[in-house]
Amino acid sequence: MKAPSDTLQLRLGQGMVTLVPSVHHCTAFSQVVLEELMSGSHHIVAVELPDALQPHLHLLQNGAPEKPAILVVPVEGGTTCAVPVSPADSISNAIWLASHAPSPCEVVCIDAPSREQHHESFRPDPSLDYYVAGQGRRYLAATLARMNLKRDETPADPYDLVRDEHMAARLLHLAHAGRHVLAVIGAAHHAGIVSWLTSPRTPVAQPQECSVGHPVLLPIASLSARNEGWYDRIPYITWLFQEHQRRVVTEGAPALFECDQALMLLLEESLEVAAKKLEHQEFSVRRVAVFERYVHAQLRLRGHWMPQKVGELHSWAMETVSQGFARVLREVAESYPGADDSGHHLVRKGRVIQVMDGKGRVIVTGATTDEGSPAEEVKRPNGFHFVPASEDQRVHRRCYARARAIAHVRLAKARTHERTTRSAAFLATTGLGLDVRATIRARAAGRDSMMVRLPARPKQSDQLTGPLSCDGLCPVCFIFDPSMEIGSKQSGCFFLKQGTVYASHYWFANTERVGDGKVSRSRTAYFTALLREIAPYRENAIQARIQHLPPHRLCRTKPWLDPELKKFSGAALAIACAIKYAGDHVCVAAPRELVLSREVTEFAAARSVRIARIWPEDLNPSDFMRLRWDYVVPAPSAYSPPYLWADELVERLAP
Amino acid sequence: MNTLRNRSPYLANGRSPHDTDPALTASGESLYERVTLHGVTLHLPPPNSTADTAFIGQESLVTACEAAWATGLAFALESPPGNGKTTLAAHLAQRAGQPLYTIQGHEELTPEDLVVTARISGSGDVEYVGSPLLAAMMRGGVALFDEIAKAPARALATLVPVLDDRRSISSVLAGITVRAHPSFKFCATLNPSDSARQPLPDYIDERLRPLLQLPRPDAESIVRIVLNAGGARADVNLLKAFREWLSAATEVSPRAALKVFRYATALLLNEPSLPANAIAQASVAVMGSQHGRAGV
Numbered sequence: 021m022k023a024p025s026d027t028l029q030l031r032l033g034q035g036m037v038t039l040v041p042s043v044h045h046c047t048a049f050s051q052v053v054l055e056e057l058m059s060g061s062h063h064i065v066a067v068e069l070p071d072a073l074q075p076h077l078h079l080l081q082n083g084a085p086e087k088p089a090i091l092v093v094p095v096e097g098g099t100t101c102a103v104p105v106s107p108a109d110s111i112s113n114a115i116w117l118a119s120h121a122p123s124p125c126e127v128v129c130i131d132a133p134s135r136e137q138h139h140e141s142f143r144p145d146p147s148l149d150y151y152v153a154g155q156g157r158r159y160l161a162a163t164l165a166r167m168n169l170k171r172d173e174t175p176a177d178p179y180d181l182v183r184d185e186h187m188a189a190r191l192l193h194l195a196h197a198g199r200h201v202l203a204v205i206g207a208a209h210h211a212g213i214v215s216w217l218t219s220p221r222t223p224v225a226q227p228q229e230c231s232v233g234h235p236v237l238l239p240i241a242s243l244s245a246r247n248e249g250w251y252d253r254i255p256y257i258t259w260l261f262q263e264h265q266r267r268v269v270t271e272g273a274p275a276l277f278e279c280d281q282a283l284m285l286l287l288e289e290s291l292e293v294a295a296k297k298l299e300h301q302e303f304s305v306r307r308v309a310v311f312e313r314y315v316h317a318q319l320r321l322r323g324h325w326m327p328q329k330v331g332e333l334h335s336w337a338m339e340t341v342s343q344g345f346a347r348v349l350r351e352v353a354e355s356y357p358g359a360d361d362s363g364h365h366l367v368r369k370g371r372v373i374q375v376m377d378g379k380g381r382v383i384v385t386g387a388t389t390d391e392g393s394p395a396e397e398v399k400r401p402n403g404f405h406f407v408p409a410s411e412d413q414r415v416h417r418r419c420y421a422r423a424r425a426i427a428h429v430r431l432a433k434a435r436t437h438e439r440t441t442r443s444a445a446f447l448a449t450t451g452l453g454l455d456v457r458a459t460i461r462a463r464a465a466g467r468d469s470m471m472v473r474l475p476a477r478p479k480q481s482d483q484l485t486g487p488l489s490c491d492g493l494c495p496v497c498f499i500f501d502p503s504m505e506i507g508s509k510q511s512g513c514f515f516l517k518q519g520t521v522y523a524s525h526y527w528f529a530n531t532e533r534v535g536d537g538k539v540s541r542s543r544t545a546y547f548t549a550l551l552r553e554i555a556p557y558r559e560n561a562i563q564a565r566i567q568h569l570p571p572h573r574l575c576r577t578k579p580w581l582d583p584e585l586k587k588f589s590g591a592a593l594a595i596a597c598a599i600k601y602a603g604d605h606v607c608v609a610a611p612r613e614l615v616l617s618r619e620v621t622e623f624a625a626a627r628s629v630r631i632a633r634i635w636p637e638d639l640n641p642s643d644f645m646r647l648r649w650d651y652v653v654p655a656p657s658a659y660s661p662p663y664l665w666a667d668e669l670v671e672r673l674a675p
Numbered sequence: 676m677n678t679l680r681n682r683s684p685y686l687a688n689g690r691s692p693h694d695t696d697p698a699l700t701a702s703g704e705s706l707y708e709r710v711t712l713h714g715v716t717l718h719l720p721p722p723n724s725t726a727d728t729a730f731i732g733q734e735s736l737v738t739a740c741e742a743a744w745a746t747g748l749a750f751a752l753e754s755p756p757g758n759g760k761t762t763l764a765a766h767l768a769q770r771a772g773q774p775l776y777t778i779q780g781h782e783e784l785t786p787e788d789l790v791v792t793a794r795i796s797g798s799g800d801v802e803y804v805g806s807p808l809l810a811a812m813m814r815g816g817v818a819l820f821d822e823i824a825k826a827p828a829r830a831l832a833t834l835v836p837v838l839d840d841r842r843s844i845s846s847v848l849a850g851i852t853v854r855a856h857p858s859f860k861f862c863a864t865l866n867p868s869d870s871a872r873q874p875l876p877d878y879i880d881e882r883l884r885p886l887l888q889l890p891r892p893d894a895e896s897i898v899r900i901v902l903n904a905g906g907a908r909a910d911v912n913l914l915k916a917f918r919e920w921l922s923a924a925t926e927v928s929p930r931a932a933l934k935v936f937r938y939a940t941a942l943l944l945n946e947p948s949l950p951a952n953a954i955a956q957a958s959v960a961v962m963g964s965q966h967g968r969a970g971v
Contacts, residue, residue, distance in 0.1 A: 306881050307881060314742060314746060314748060317742035318742040321738050321742050322738060339885035339886055
């Protein structure tokens with residue numbers, strides 16, 4: 021299996037133009053460039069960079085392709101042109117490769133200069149990235165069609181047409197000189213360039229005239245680059261590609277980058293890490309073998325070369341191996357060996373991404389083309405709409421359901437003595453009756469004896485003794501740090517939209533801003549979910565249900581302000597709050613060291629509420645650990661799912 | 676084996692020609708097929724009908740299941756009742772063009788029940804009856820072990836050679852060993868509440884990977900399921916009332932929603948009233964007072 025390589029070739033006069041589409045920070049296209057350049061059939065590499073940068077290309081040619089950086093170029097008129105250099109970016113990679121390949125090529129910048137700020141290269145276009153990388157050999161046609169579609173849908177920047185024609189004219193000129201040109205140009209320009217090359221016409225306008233100042237190459241901190249997707253979807257695979265490219269250039273290894281082999285190397289590394297961190301039963305040989313087969317089958321059926329994101333690999337590992345191994349696999353897949361966290365930081369501010377130095381000074385400002393970004397939300401008077409991260413919602417739902425299911429069984433169970441029977445050949449007594457099955461079995465075995473059931477030794481067991489009486493809204497209380505005394509200032513509430521009915525109360529050990537300040541992360545000491553759900557979009561359903569609850573079941577006062585609960589504090593307050601608004605029982609999921617105080621048990625008894633204890637080990641350990649972390653992320657509106665990027669960021673940050 | 680396959684009426688199109696009654700023909704003749712293997716005559720049960728089994732939504736889950744089968748892996752589907760595990764298995768069998776055989780897990784299941792049991796014929800002879808699992812293995816069908824977590828561990832031990840590379844099963848009673856047809860596929864379903872109470876033995880859990888979670892479909896998918904199951908011909912106002920109820924209800928499984936809709940349709944046919952009232956009445960009747968009223 022190999023990466024997509026159906027480049028578009030156009031024979032023009034005595035020369036030839038080979039077009040390789042470029043999608044920023046997408047390793048698949050760097051692979052294509054590597055294969056093309058190692059074929060040795062090109063004289064020139066033409067890249068989509070303003071031709072005014074031509075004298076400064078040595079900065080990129082002499083740089084290290086595996087280190088993320090940004091080339092900052094002052095442009096006449098006070099604006100700045102910024103070119104990202106990432107290990108996965110095919111344009112910067114092509115420039116480096118052209119001068120380090122065994123048969124070096126000349127590099128030519130062919131884009132029209134622009135006084136406008138460069139806007140398109142600070143973040144990969146996720147949808148296109150997913151789409152292109154996933155389409156294998158058909159990717160080019162599909163990409164171009166998509167680009168055309170995009171241009172039809174949205175009014176193109178008129179200057180884009182000028183750039184298309186300028187680049188096409190330069191390519192035509194080079195080809196007519198009898199040169200073989202490898203053109204590494206953004207996929208969005210392909211349709212326009214091919215159209216012009218196949219039927220040249222008079223340019224619609226002349227490109228702008230502008231000069232540039234002296235550029236500088238600024239290193240970018242690895243973590244920052246990773247968070248912005250500069251290492252592509254699976255950083256470890258990008259690192260493997262960089263290592264492969266180094267061997268190709270220095271040792272003459274074959275240029276083909278085997279995706280299969282890269283995945284196997286990722287798996288090997290994960291197994292080595294797992295061997296140090298996990299118990300053996302968490303990644304048995306059989307399960308790992310199943311995982312390997314399963315991954316390949318998934319990719320084959322989806323027509324993909326690589327998993328489209330780390331989350332995909334993670335869930336496949338969960339389904340086949342174990343949660344522990346999935347966690348290790350994720351860690352390895354997201355790592356980029358040798359990453360250097362020194363350097364400048366990328367800070368997202370709405371529609372723009374700023375490059376900052378260590379002292380917080382803005383060096384340059386770029387933009388993102390990520391349509392799902394919260395850009396338009398940032399400057400709203402009220403700021404973002406914040407909602408719980410999608411994974412939080414899933415974990416909460418799973419844990420509540422599990423806790424309630426176990427609690428119900430425990431409450432309804434009673435120890436019984438089950439009478440069991442054994443079969444024996446009939447001698448004098450029929451005992452508990454004829455054993456038809458055993459008689460037939462005996463007959464089949466050639467014995468004509470009649471078999472009867474006789475009482476065996478009673479067996480002790482647990483059985484459900486009656487129907488479950490829960491109304492489905494029983495409060496669930498999760499205690500992580502029983503000994504912590506959290507005051508009201510470190511607490512939070514989630515209440516329903518239309519009214520003041522509280523759905524849950526949280527006591528946080530600490531809260532911090534992560535992900536460039538876009539995500540709020542809290543470590544919960546304990547919390548009480550009175551109405552179970554935290555997902556905002558389930559709220560209508562909860563509203564509908566609570567209308568049928570008696571008033572005493574609805575919490576309208578914060579527990580720390582409730583006179584009836586003033587004798588409780590810390591974790592006891594969380595439990596007492598649950599008891600106060602419970603029907604006939606509450607579930608308390610807490611470590612065994614939590615001893616329910618006499619006040620709590622008496623408070624429950626006075627209200628005829630039964631407390632069902634759940635142990636952390638009853639729940640999935642990783643779920644229980646994840647449950648204590650609370651992520652609040654931006655969303656397009658208060659009652660919609662979070663932005664995709666925000667959820668992905670949480671996936672990376674979550675323990 | 677080839678003789679058996681050629682004689683089987685179920686292999687031509689992957690379905691029994693007697694879909695109306697899987698056990699008996701119209702004349703009361705047994706549909707159990709007689710086959711002889713290593714000198715032992717076995718009676719094999721017919722497959723389930725999987726005609727027109729549609730599984731709405733969750734395409735990635737279908738891909739995941741097919742990816743498992745494509746590499747010869749057995750898989751398990753886990754979700755609360757009524758979410759469509761069995762329907763998904765039937766849908767997969769239909770997509771694969773293979774007959775579906777269902778083994779029902781329960782507390783009384785014995786190792787024999789999974790392979791060969793014996794019965795006394797009218798003439799007093801002992802007859803061997805193959806299990807649905809054995810039939811699936813011999814005919815190259817899909818074996819669905821429904822509610823596997825309910826089966827006792829000693830019965831499940833029989834599955835070990837079926838689920839690993841041996842792909843075979845042995846009957847102590849009949850004294851035979853059967854190797855699975857190359858097309859044979861296996862899947863199982865389980866409820867989280869069962870697996871919480873009685874986890875699968877490690878040796879089965881290891882062999883039933885991937886373990887795929889079947890999430891509860893969203894309201895829109897449930898509406899599509901209902902429409903696909905004949906709801907498209909229903910009264911527009913009833914559909915509207917159903918949508919409203921569904922959007923407000925919590926934790927409604929597709930099965931329960933379908934029952935509510937069908938029951939409401941029947942109520943309206945017998946006694947014309949407001950569609951919303953019919954839905955309210957049906958939801959309480961189907962789901963109980965707490966759950967039923969919630970969405971009304």
